[in-house]
Amino acid sequence: xxxxxxxxxxxxxxxxxxxxxxxxxxxxxxxxxxxxxxxxxxxxxxxxxxxxxxxxxxxxxxxxxxxxxxxxxxxxxxxxxxxxxxxxxxxxxxxxxxxxxxxxxxxxxxxxxxxxxxxxxxxxxxxxxxxxxxxxxxxxxxxxxxxxxxxxxxxxxxxxxxxxxxxxxxxxxxxxxxxxxxxxxxxxxxxxxxxxxxxxxxxxxxxxxxxxxxxxxxxxxxxxxxxxxxxxxxxxxxxxxxxxxxxxxxxxxxxxxxxxxxxxxxxxxxxxxxxxxxxxxxxxxxxxxxxxxxxxxxxxxxxxxxxxxxxxxxxxxxxxxxxxxxxxxxxxxxxxxxxxxxxxxxxxxxxxxxxxxxxxxxxxxxxxxxxxxxxxxxxxxxxx
Amino acid sequence: xxxxxxxxxxxxxxxxxxxxxxxxxxxxxxxxxxxxxxxxxxxxxxxxxxxxxxxxxxxxxxxxxxxxxxxxxxxxxxxxxxxxxxxxxxxxxxxxxxxxxxxxxxxxxxxxxxxxxxxxxxxxxxxxxxxxxxxxxxxxxxxxxxxxxxxxxxxxxxxxxxxxxxxxxxxxxxxxxxxxxxxxxxxxxxxxxxxxxxxxxxxxxxxxxxxxxxxxxxxxxxxxxxxxxxxxxxxxxxxxxxxxxxxxxxxxxxxxxxxxxxxxxxxxxxxxxxxxxxxxxxxxxxxxxxxxxxxxxx
Numbered sequence: 195x196x197x198x199x200x201x202x203x204x205x206x207x208x209x210x211x212x213x214x215x216x217x218x219x220x221x222x223x224x225x226x227x228x229x230x231x232x233x234x235x236x237x238x239x240x241x242x243x244x245x246x247x248x249x250x251x252x253x254x255x256x257x258x259x260x261x262x263x264x265x266x267x268x269x270x271x272x273x274x275x276x277x278x279x280x281x282x283x284x285x286x287x288x289x290x291x292x293x294x295x296x297x298x299x300x301x302x303x304x305x306x307x308x309x310x311x312x313x314x315x316x317x318x319x320x321x322x323x324x325x326x327x328x329x330x331x332x333x334x335x336x337x338x339x340x341x342x343x344x345x346x347x348x349x350x351x352x353x354x355x356x357x358x359x360x361x362x363x364x365x366x367x368x369x370x371x372x373x374x375x376x377x378x379x380x381x382x383x384x385x386x387x388x389x390x391x392x393x394x395x396x397x398x399x400x401x402x403x404x405x406x407x408x409x410x411x412x413x414x415x416x417x418x419x420x421x422x423x424x425x426x427x428x429x430x431x432x433x434x435x436x437x438x439x440x441x442x443x444x445x446x447x448x449x450x451x452x453x454x455x456x457x458x459x460x461x462x463x464x465x466x467x468x469x470x471x472x473x474x475x476x477x478x479x480x481x482x483x484x485x486x487x488x489x490x491x492x493x494x495x496x497x498x499x500x501x502x503x504x505x506x507x508x509x510x511x512x513x514x515x516x517x518x519x520x521x522x523x524x525x526x527x528x529x530x531x532x533x534x535x536x537x538x539x540x541x542x543x544x545x546x547x548x549x550x551x552x553x554x555x556x557x558x559x560x561x562x563x564x565x566x567x568x569x570x571x572x573x574x575x576x577x578x
Numbered sequence: 579x580x581x582x583x584x585x586x587x588x589x590x591x592x593x594x595x596x597x598x599x600x601x602x603x604x605x606x607x608x609x610x611x612x613x614x615x616x617x618x619x620x621x622x623x624x625x626x627x628x629x630x631x632x633x634x635x636x637x638x639x640x641x642x643x644x645x646x647x648x649x650x651x652x653x654x655x656x657x658x659x660x661x662x663x664x665x666x667x668x669x670x671x672x673x674x675x676x677x678x679x680x681x682x683x684x685x686x687x688x689x690x691x692x693x694x695x696x697x698x699x700x701x702x703x704x705x706x707x708x709x710x711x712x713x714x715x716x717x718x719x720x721x722x723x724x725x726x727x728x729x730x731x732x733x734x735x736x737x738x739x740x741x742x743x744x745x746x747x748x749x750x751x752x753x754x755x756x757x758x759x760x761x762x763x764x765x766x767x768x769x770x771x772x773x774x775x776x777x778x779x780x781x782x783x784x785x786x787x788x789x790x791x792x793x794x795x796x797x798x799x800x801x802x803x804x805x806x807x808x809x810x811x812x813x814x815x816x817x818x819x820x821x822x823x824x825x826x827x828x829x830x831x832x833x834x835x836x837x838x839x840x841x842x843x844x845x846x847x848x849x850x851x852x853x854x855x856x857x858x859x860x861x862x863x864x865x866x867x868x869x870x871x872x873x874x875x876x
Contacts, residue, residue, distance in 0.1 A: 471859065482803055567773060574776055
């Protein structure tokens, strides 16, 4: 075991810290779930991309720096330490990009990765349907091959960022008469396609953070098929592995929140009951445990291991840790907890936003109930 | 940065594990608890190099880091090793004074470490009864060990490691039981109410092991975190395991209690939950240490 950063990694950390100190916007950007906030976050992606900071672990040919995942963790640590804007491109860069790198053709990599990296094309996920949530294999949206196109008809929902995004990656039924996990394919679809209607859905905070997507004979070029035709379930599970397992939620995000929580506790300490301090310590301890586990996972991945069912434990841990951390903040704020913004709202309502968002964690990326089933059946070997 | 055991380290841990699992079976534990004669493992611990894991090469040891001993301690916890092997090899031996170092190891090689330990215990005070039938406790006199910080460090880390080994054993026993036991015409392990509880324990184990490894290498606040996390995980594992076993889990006949009682006992050893939480209180709430991203491995 070796827990020392190399001198190159230490130098890299210093370089990231210095760049962020001069480039991170001085005031927090408005939510990327508003039209204005979305474009401001897109501008930030362009600034990151210009100096090659957007995806440091991507190959250089796709505007990355070709660095290892430890360096990516270092970047994330510095990024959240600097309180830099959330990544509006996260569905693309963290979920779709690794899938394209694994399953995409050379032409697809060249076509999709550079504009994703530059912020010119921002991606949304289109998997869930009204009748296919936790039971994702119940997908009914169909794609019928017609010459060099697929014709897509059906409905998707809970598509995050889709109101303002440019493209979506969809899971659709390409094989007529197929059932469950068979006969599905992954298609890359422009959100401004003819026949595609987006209906914004307001989230708890009132902003249209996701959309329902209606496909009425939308024509999609056959070259936008990602991975094998009718083999989309396997491709989707690879994406889900990235989502649950590693990339979507790095420890730094939660460690930064825990550090802010301690600060909040100290400011309000005089009026808190005795148990609150222990909850704050517990929240911090959880983020450290998550960090240690992530470094161990990354060390294994770099040595060639793949992430499989154990990614479900990861998703359970971070989502419940995040909810507990933010609930503790709500407890500390007491009567001020309900204030959304303004001078009397602590941190301008940021904790309340964070608490609401933390409630989504145990639901998105596969509900925690599904994750527990996966662990019990595929890791522990309990009967179905 | 490669936060994994090297192949050599893993091989050593695996070898220790198969030895512990093979020798210290529940049948052996039961015989020992009943005061019957069992195989003496001390000479084998010594011959296999397991007593000298942390001893310098110059003294005939394997000169391994504490984190490797933690891997071995997890395996010993899993097997419920009846002897205080982890405490001797991971705490006593590495803190033996110069000149004494070869003492316990040589004695063990020659015959048996047991008399050495018994002499030590007899010197220190009167016997106490633990709920764990395999623990020989004595009331210790106040010590004045110069190495107290290092001893406590080893003790906390290795106890935490044993606790997650015990937790994993209790999960595995519960999984076996839940596959076998049928109610309503199905194995009870097919019910989500059972599955989800065991998945929760598994998750806690997976998110405790790495902080134990970090604690073993880095020391500091990670040690307190590791011990508290291991205590909470082990208590959850024990309560979940007895629930999954139902009435059978409440009996002396089913092996679960042997591991559950060891877990209860170890939770309070080498700094109980209060001790470590108070240290964390000082560190997190009352101190000025950097707590956010980037400090964990720095």
